[in-house]
Amino acid sequence: xxxxxxxxxxxxxxxxxxxxxxxxxxxxxxxxxxxxxxxxxxxxxxxxxxxxxxxxxxxxxxxxxxxxxxxxxxxxxxxxxxxxxxxxxxxxxxxxxxxxxxxxxxxxxxxxxxxxxxxxxxxxxxxxxxxxxxxxxxxxxxxxxxxxxxxxxxxxxxxxxxxxxxxxxxxxxxxxxxxxxxxxxxxxxxxxxxxxxxxxxxxxxxxxxxxxxxxxxxxxxxxxxxxxxxxxxxxxxxxxxxxxxxxxxxxxxxxxxxxxxxxxxxxxxxxxxxxxxxxxxxxxxxxxxxxxxxxxxxxxxxxxxxxxxxxxxxxxxxxxxxxxxxxxxxxxxxxxxx
Numbered sequence: 327x328x329x330x331x332x333x334x335x336x337x338x339x340x341x342x343x344x345x346x347x348x349x350x351x352x353x354x355x356x357x358x359x360x361x362x363x364x365x366x367x368x369x370x371x372x373x374x375x376x377x378x379x380x381x382x383x384x385x386x387x388x389x390x391x392x393x394x395x396x397x398x399x400x401x402x403x404x405x406x407x408x409x410x411x412x413x414x415x416x417x418x419x420x421x422x423x424x425x426x427x428x429x430x431x432x433x434x435x436x437x438x439x440x441x442x443x444x445x446x447x448x449x450x451x452x453x454x455x456x457x458x459x460x461x462x463x464x465x466x467x468x469x470x471x472x473x474x475x476x477x478x479x480x481x482x483x484x485x486x487x488x489x490x491x492x493x494x495x496x497x498x499x500x501x502x503x504x505x506x507x508x509x510x511x512x513x514x515x516x517x518x519x520x521x522x523x524x525x526x527x528x529x530x531x532x533x534x535x536x537x538x539x540x541x542x543x544x545x546x547x548x549x550x551x552x553x554x555x556x557x558x559x560x561x562x563x564x565x566x567x568x569x570x571x572x573x574x575x576x577x578x579x580x581x582x583x584x585x586x587x588x589x590x591x592x593x594x595x596x597x598x599x600x601x602x603x604x605x606x607x608x609x610x611x612x613x614x615x616x617x618x619x620x621x622x623x624x625x626x627x628x629x630x631x632x633x634x635x636x637x638x639x640x641x642x643x644x645x646x647x648x649x650x651x652x653x654x655x656x657x658x659x660x661x662x663x664x
Contacts, residue, residue: 349531351502399430402437440631459533569594
């Protein structure tokens with residue numbers, strides 16, 4: 327028997343012209359996903375990408391796998407159906423902050439609480455791009471857009487905090503242009519058994535350009551990115567001299583500097599990705615008062631929905647025998663139509 331042919335990231339490219347605006351962060355995310363695929367060891371014919379509606383949702387056209395460009399906000403539900411129909415498939419959901427958290431917010435809640443074995447990539451550019459720049463659920467207060475000409479007064483929704491509240495068991499964050507970091511996070515998400523939720527900071531050069539420059543710019547990145555790694559101290563800064571400490575009086579996180587006010591590395595919190603309380607605290611801190619946490623915020627595996635459905639079907643068959651559609655149709659109330 328011949329060994330399976332080795333694939334490269336180029337094998338996941340399609341013949342379709344990639345049609346995003348010049349400078350869009352989606353290009354970088356696409357490359358990161360394509361470069362991750364060969365290392366996962368999954369046959370191409372077993373991979374499915376499901377998207378909703380939005381700029382990010384063109385993704386399935388550009389992946390040489392099976393794909394489904396579905397309807398607005400419903401990608402999580404359709405992906406659940408795909409996974410239930412064939413649990414052997416490796417199913418990825420691609421969505422945006424509007425598609426996934428506004429129109430599809432209800433569906434996102436339930437796919438996370440059910441812990442369906444999917445990888446969910448949420449591209450967060452804090453704006454509606456496809457429909458010409460309206461503010462989204464993640465837009466900052468004061469965001470001016472066609473739908474908020476005087477500035478948004480809504481408090482923004484935090485995707486990672488949302489996912490935690492919905493019961494997600496794997497939550498991570500990365501950045502579109504951080505190729506190495508993003509591929510590492512994608513691999514971790516794929517290794518997790520259950521629903522994996524990844525928020526990706528993504529630039530929209532047309533309607534919300536530079537919204538994450540303070541995090542991505544090489545001059546400020548060291549001070550504005552907090553790379554969280556399980557079992558390691560929450561340190562950051564150009565000299566790695568700043569850290570995150572739990573203030574015992576307020577029971578809240580604070581930024582401290584090692585060497586000042588008798589602060590030592592022993593005072594710095596150690597990241598524990600299994601600690602949901604810590605994950606909630608990290609999900610709630612943002613610039614300018616804090617660096618933005620990137621990496622795996624929370625990972626606590628649990629039984630999944632698909633396995634539960636199949637185990638139930640097996641148990642029912644053992645006690646009740648195989649299903650009989652004819653008996654079902656004739657076994658209850660019937661109507662005669664003349």
